[in-house]
Each structure stands twice: as structure tokens, then as C-alpha cells.
Amino acid sequence: MKKLLLLCICLASTLTTKSQTEDKKWNFGLHGGIIQYNGDLGRDWYKTDKTMYGFAGVSVSRYLWKYLDISALYTRGTLGYDSGITGFKSDFSHITANLRFNIIGSDHVVSPYVFGGIGAILFDRQLNFHKRKIDTTFPVAGAGINFRLTPVVSLNFQETFVFTNNDNRDGIVSGKKDDYLMHMAGITFNFGSKKDADNDGVSDHNDKCPDTPAGVAVDKKGCPLDRDGDGVADYLDTCPDMAGTALMNGCPDRDKDGVTDADDRCPDLAGTIALKGCPDTDGDGVADIDDRCPDTKKGNRVDATGCALDNDKDGVLNDEDRCPDAFGPASLKGCPDTDGDGIADIDDRCPNTKGTMENKGCPEIAKQDVVRITYIGSKIFFENNSDKLKIASLVLLDELVKILNKYDGANLFIDGHTDSNGSDAFNQVLSQKRTNSVRTYLISKGISDSRLTATGFGESKPIADNKTAIGRAKNRRVELKIAY
Secondary structure, three states: OHHHHHHHHHHHHOOOOOOOOOOOOEEEEEEEEEEEEEEOOEEOOOOOOOOOEEEEEEEEEEEEEOOEEEEEEEEEEEEEEEOOOOEEEEEEEEEEEEEEEEOOOOOOOEEEEEEEEEEEEEEOOOOOOOOOOEEEEEEEEEEEEEEEOOOOEEEEEEEEEEEEOOOOOOOOOOOOOOEEEEEEEEEEEEEOOOOOOOOOOOOOOOOOOOOOOOOOOEOOOOOEOOOOOOOOOHHHOOOOOOOOOHHHOOOOOOOOOOOOOOOOOOOOOOOEOOOOOEOOOOOOOOOHHHOOOOOOOOOOOEOOOOOEOOOOOOOOOHHHOOOOOOOOOHHHOOOOOOOOOOOOOOOOOOOOOOOEOOOOOEOOOOHHHHHHHHHHHHOOOEOOOOOOEOHHHHHHHHHHHHHHHHOOOOEEEEEEEOOOOOOHHHHHHHHHHHHHHHHHHHHHOOOOHHHEEEEEOOOOOOOOOOOOHHHHHHHOEEEEEEEO
16 A cells, blocks of 8 residues: 555656757756666566555656657666565666657657667666676667647656676576666756847747848748738738738738729729729719719710810810800801801901901902002002102092991902013012002002002013013003902
């Protein structure tokens, strides 16, 4: 009963952890347990009513791989056997070197393992006559299980089978070799510095994202959190709770028009960024949802409601209206026709008098007036070798003014000619001066200068022979022509 109580105390009071990691590769442990004998005198293994002695120990181990550790274990205690009739007992020191295989890896909370190794036992006090104090233990093998309590501390239970090369520790030779079973529990501590280049709390060897910016929250793999699972980390995600695309900074864009749903006035219809994601069928710059005239002809200017402009409200749109600010019929492209002659005022030389298309909206010039103008031109005379008009010519020019006022849309062409007397240059200048004199006089009588064109031709266009006096007289002339 006392031995059973001792076993319970050992198991309850000694803990172990051997769960090393890439970050904490070194492990130091404190151990305790009981040891049982198997040999020529009998077999105590797993028998609670037989001989049990206690021991304590320390260990040091080194992480090699998540599945593999190497360790050294030193234990100090008492071993022996007592049948009540015969037996033996000795204090011992045992040291082993073991290679341990973690069956599912050392990075689990619960981690079973198996191990094997070699060692030696030093006996302090003998109850037999064997002279050697040291026995070789080979193999040393067993199994155990780790329970990780914290990243540093773990609880461990282990069974260790110790097979020796000696058959005389129990005082009997030529029988079974003396073997032992150690029931052990303990507590160990992991040591080592964790390498974490980006300081995100995840060691470099476990960090799948080793370059995470400082201060960014990460998951167990060291990668920035991505709550919506759209591949855009929360710290870069404008919409961290809604799956989106990297192109839209993590925000959704159902219609793929480049405007996020949150900013898209028409999230299910592809549109333009300028119109906040809404389409514009007629291309007038007004979104369809705001457009009162969604089928406006492309290119027409529109108002704020999307309808084509018609400033003068004449039914002709501005972009088709030649006179967008003046009311006019569609037949004249929106331009008015004051005199009703079918010619728009904008094209009508005589907008207040009915005329014809041939005369640009002006009335026909009476034949007798054309004849009279020609006659007046033939009766205009100047002082000899001068551009000064003779008095008799002024009376005829006054009559010409009255005719021109009847046809206020008509233009008058004044052509001056000379005979061949004198040089060409002199005659050219003289003819121009004389036509200018006529033009100046008409302007002084109220005729617009824009209606008068004066041209001197000198002696270049004779109509008679300059060798005779009669011919030269005919060549010295002024010709007047009226036209629209």
C-alpha cells in the first residue's frame, strides 16, 4: 500500500514537457518516477504489489526536426528486488543518450512518441559479489506522450525499458540478464529565442508572409488578416467585410464598370466613372436614370435633364437650328423670314422686302432702271486731265442715288476707263481717281460704302480706236453696273 501511495505522489507531483519547436530548440527537464526489476529472481514489471524504488532525474534535449529530437537523460535513485526471502538493492546513477521520433510531430498539443538509445548504469553499493560497478544499457527504448500546457511548459508521461549487458547484479549468474522498467513523469522547459523579422508575433519559420508591415494584424501563418477572403488583406481592403477584387482595393463591383458598388448609382448596369457607374445610351453626358430624353441624337447639346436644347422653342433643336435664338420654321432650319419670301432673313439681302431666290431675297431690278443707270454712267464727265466731276454730272448722280435707294440690297460697280493719251501709269491712276470721285459723292448722299466698288482700268479696256478723236472720246468713259 505504501508503494502504491508513493507511485501516486510521484505521478501527481512531477510534470514534464519535451515539446520543442524551431523557435525554442533547447529543452531542460526535471523528472521523477519508479523503477522495477526483471531477472533471475522474478519479474516485477507492472505489478503494484511487488518491489518498487524511486528515482529522480534531469534531461537536456535538442530539437532536430518536428519529428525528431536528440536528448541526454541523467537519473539517480535506488533499484533492487525483495521477495521476502532473497533479493538485492543498490543505489544507481544512470545516463542515456536517446533519439526520439515524434509520431505526429512535436507541434501538436498532444504528441505521442517512441525513442531508442544507449546508456550506462553506475552502481554505488552492491549486495552481491560482482566487482564491476558499471553496466552498459543497450538498448534503451520506450514510448511516451507529451501534453503541451504553454509554448514553454509541457506535461509528459514515459515508459523506459532498460536492457543491460550484466546477469550478476541480482547475485545469480547464467540466467536472465538483469533488466529494468522505469515509469517516469516530469516537467520540462523550452528555451531559445524566436526569430520574427517582421515582429508580427509569428516566428520566421512559420511565417508565410515574412514581410508584413509593422502593426498589421496577422493570422496563425503570419499573413495579414483577410476577413472577407477576397485575397486583399484587411489593412489594404477598403471594404474588409465584403469580398471584392484587388483592382477595386478589395471592394465589390458587380457590373465590372470600374466603380465600386458602394459608389455606383447603377451597381447592376455597367456605366462610366464620370457618371458614377451609370450608362448613358445616347452619349449626351446625362445618365439614363436622370435623362428625360434618353434617345437624343448623338452629338446634340442637351440641358440638365438630358433633352436636346431648343432655345427659341421653335421645335428645331439648337444643333440643327441655324438661328437658335430666333423663332423660325423647320423648313428654314429654325430661321425667321420677315418678308415671307421663302428666304431666311439670315440669307436675305432684302429681309424686309419680298424678293426672289435669284436676287438673294431682293426684288427684281426694273429694266428701265438698269437702262437708266447705264445711261447715267455714259454721261459722267470730269475736268480735263482731272478727277473733278463736272457740275452737269452731279445732277445725274443724284438721280442714281434715288434708284439705288429703291434697291437697298443691290451693289453698284463703278468702272473707270481712259483713252491712250499719256502713259499707262498715268492713265491707270487717273481712272482710279475718277471712279473714287464717283464713289465718294454717292457715299456723301447716304449710300453705304459697302455697296460701292470702284475700279480703275486705265487704257487697258478700250471699246473704240484710240487713233481717232471719236474713238478716244468713247474710250474715256465710266461704266455703272447694278447687281445683287
